Amino acid sequence: xxxxxxxxxxxxxxxxxxxxxxxxxxxxxxxxxxxxxxxxxxxxxxxxxxxxxxxxxxxxxxxxxxxxxxxxxxxxxxxxxxxxxxxxxxxxxxxxxxxxxxxxxxxxxxxxxxxxxxxxxxxxxxxxxxxxxxxxxxxxxxxxxxxxxxxxxxxxxxxxxxxxxxxxxxxxxxxxxxxxxxxxxxxxxxxxxxxxxxxxxxxxxxxxxxx
Amino acid sequence: xxxxxxxxxxxxxxxxxxxxxxxxxxxxxxxxxxxxxxxxxxxxxxxxxxxxxxxxxxxxxxxxxxxxxxxxxxxxxxxxxxxxxxxxxxxxxxxxxxxxxxxxxxxxxxxxxxxxxxxxxxxxxxxxxxxxxxxxxxxxxxxxxxxxxxxxxxxxxxxxxxxxxxxxxxxxxxxxxxxxxxxxxxxxxxxxxxxxxxxxxxxxxxxxxxxxxxxxxxxxxxxxxxxxxxxxxxxxxxxxxxxxxxxxxxxxxxxxxxxxxxxxxxxxxxxxxxxxxxxxxxxxxxxx
Amino acid sequence: xxxxxxxxxxxxxxxxxxxxxxxxxxxxxxxxxxxxxxxxxxxxxxxxxxxxxxxxxxxxxxxxxxxxxxxxxxxxxxxxxxxxxxxxxxxxxxxxx
Numbered sequence: 001x002x003x004x005x006x007x008x009x010x011x012x013x014x015x016x017x018x019x020x021x022x023x024x025x026x027x028x029x030x031x032x033x034x035x036x037x038x039x040x041x042x043x044x045x046x047x048x049x050x051x052x053x054x055x056x057x058x059x060x061x062x063x064x065x066x067x068x069x070x071x072x073x074x075x076x077x078x079x080x081x082x083x084x085x086x087x088x089x090x091x092x093x094x095x096x097x098x099x100x101x102x103x104x105x106x107x108x109x110x111x112x113x114x115x116x117x118x119x120x121x122x123x124x125x126x127x128x129x130x131x132x133x134x135x136x137x138x139x140x141x142x143x144x145x146x147x148x149x150x151x152x153x154x155x156x157x158x159x160x161x162x163x164x165x166x167x168x169x170x171x172x173x174x175x176x177x178x179x180x181x182x183x184x185x186x187x188x189x190x191x192x193x194x195x196x197x198x199x200x201x202x203x204x205x206x207x208x209x210x211x
Numbered sequence: 212x213x214x215x216x217x218x219x220x221x222x223x224x225x226x227x228x229x230x231x232x233x234x235x236x237x238x239x240x241x242x243x244x245x246x247x248x249x250x251x252x253x254x255x256x257x258x259x260x261x262x263x264x265x266x267x268x269x270x271x272x273x274x275x276x277x278x279x280x281x282x283x284x285x286x287x288x289x290x291x292x293x294x295x296x297x298x299x300x301x302x303x304x305x306x307x308x309x310x311x312x313x314x315x316x317x318x319x320x321x322x323x324x325x326x327x328x329x330x331x332x333x334x335x336x337x338x339x340x341x342x343x344x345x346x347x348x349x350x351x352x353x354x355x356x357x358x359x360x361x362x363x364x365x366x367x368x369x370x371x372x373x374x375x376x377x378x379x380x381x382x383x384x385x386x387x388x389x390x391x392x393x394x395x396x397x398x399x400x401x402x403x404x405x406x407x408x409x410x411x412x413x414x415x416x417x418x419x420x421x422x423x424x425x426x427x428x429x430x431x432x433x434x435x436x437x438x439x440x441x442x443x444x445x446x447x448x449x450x451x452x453x454x455x456x457x458x459x460x461x462x463x464x465x466x467x468x469x470x471x472x473x474x475x476x477x478x479x480x481x482x483x484x485x486x487x488x489x490x491x492x493x494x495x496x497x498x499x
Numbered sequence: 500x501x502x503x504x505x506x507x508x509x510x511x512x513x514x515x516x517x518x519x520x521x522x523x524x525x526x527x528x529x530x531x532x533x534x535x536x537x538x539x540x541x542x543x544x545x546x547x548x549x550x551x552x553x554x555x556x557x558x559x560x561x562x563x564x565x566x567x568x569x570x571x572x573x574x575x576x577x578x579x580x581x582x583x584x585x586x587x588x589x590x591x592x593x594x595x596x
Contacts, residue, residue, distance in 0.1 A: 031568075047581070058589050077523060095559075160416075
């Protein structure tokens with residue numbers, strides 16, 4: 001339990017937290033839980049939930065293989081790849097934001113936070129563009145089973161991205177003024193944002209790539 | 212501070228003696244008796260709900276929307292007495308049990324450091340949402356069961372109305388979850404752990420996915436679908452069990468003050484979470 | 500130093516992005532022209548690659564490398580659970596159709 005006890009006390013102490021001064025990855029920085037452990041509980045729970053949606057999709061896919069395969073041909077793999085890379089970039093920028101904030105470089109942290117929001121925005125626009133394209137091709141939510149799953153998974157993920165904007169808003173609010181800064185909240189927000197990214201990875205794989 | 216002592220009222224020791232004697236003593240002298248009554252009402256309500264809906268009326272899990280008029284009439288025939296008895300129980304106890312249930316949840320928000328409007332909004336929302344979200348189904352199903360020789364087309368209509376209203380009106384419930392979530396996140400009185408706020412969010416999100424039930428009569432998004440009903444119900448069941456336990460802990464910790472609730476935060480994360488929540492002064496760094 | 504950390508983040512990003520682009524090659528290898536072809540190999544490798552990416556995100560971006568053992572084990576366990584569920588549902592589904 002010593003690790004956990006150590007992690008429990010680490011966020012309380014600003015100066016006792018060795019990560020600020022010792023960020024060399026080769027060394028052993030103090031063990032800590034990034035952000036609130038509560039957010040991690042949520043992350044794991046949401047992951048289970050999404051996994052259940054993916055299991056449902058996969059099982060129905062195997063029962064209806066031809067239909068799903070044919071419908072999948074209407075999806076554009078390139079847009080999917082672009083969306084994935086955009087989200088990966090947003091994770092990258094929010095990780096840099098956390099690091100900058102840890103080191104007290106709040107200008108840089110804010111820049112990275114805004115960059116994250118920008119990437120998120122690009123993702124949303126691209127997703128809507130893709131949906132419009134599909135609808136114009138005649139593929140709507142009710143077209144067939146594949147598209148039910150496609151629109152459902154991408155929409156529920158879209159909703160998580162929208163919530164992510166609220167979360168990033170909190171992060172920006174925290175970073176903006178010295179009076180408010182809470183490293184724990186910044187890291188909690190970042191943890192949520194990374195979740196939005198890593199939940200997209202299997203969605204992309206299952207909808208666009210699997211055959 | 213021990214959570215067990217009632218330090219704000221004249222401290223009395225609960226008596227030893229027969230269970231009945233102790234129970235009566237608590238009813239007369241325990242300052243938390245209304246809270247405990249509300250809690251037991253909540254537990255009773257959810258148990259009765261499961262028995263009435265799942266076992267007696269078998270309205271949950273819902274039957275398929277993909278049947279025709281004859282199929283719907285057949286369902287009413289199969290469940291005739293179950294519907295009448297099960298729903299009858301609900302009508303009888305609903306006022307007694309659901310009011311304290313919602314009141315206790317609203318109370319938890321009153322105890323928080325946030326504005327009272329959270330509690331009142333939640334109360335208003337849940338009082339409102341129970342009508343289309345549950346009672347309408349109860350009324351419509353009993354109407355359908357009352358005259359079994361009714362025209363099947365009419366029964367079909369009642370069937371759709373009942374199950375669509377039950378499943379399709381999740382929108383109001385989910386807003387209530389969000390209200391509770393925001394209250395918990397802003398709260399400085401440590402009434403609930405923060406992970407419960409996030410569980411409210413997860414519950415609200417699964418209730419969003421129920422919306423397509425209005426469109427589909429089969430597959431995963433029908434009102435009985437794997438995604439629109441089953442997964443949603445599992446999450447809701449976990450969520451309900453969790454908040455029943457958390458409300459119990461809240462009552463145990465309650466000191467009738469206005470500051471932070473004493474005692475450890477319930478849940479397995481307490482040793483990981485810092486003892487103070489969201490206190491900006493503790494983690495500020497001087498601005499560069 | 501933050502420079503090392505940032506460099507590491509960039510490398511991670513490059514690795515993840517290349518894996519994403521790798522999907523295009525995988526699909527091209529199996530599809531014929533514009534027609535998609537079913538393939539268990541593609542499906543399994545896609546899922547596995549996706550879960551490797553998820554684990555990398557956990558370890559590098561979400562910093563579970565520096566987390567207490569419990570969190571590391573939980574997240575790794577979660578990835579394994581996802582693998583079990585996804586691959587399991589695929590194979591079970593293929594078997595019973």
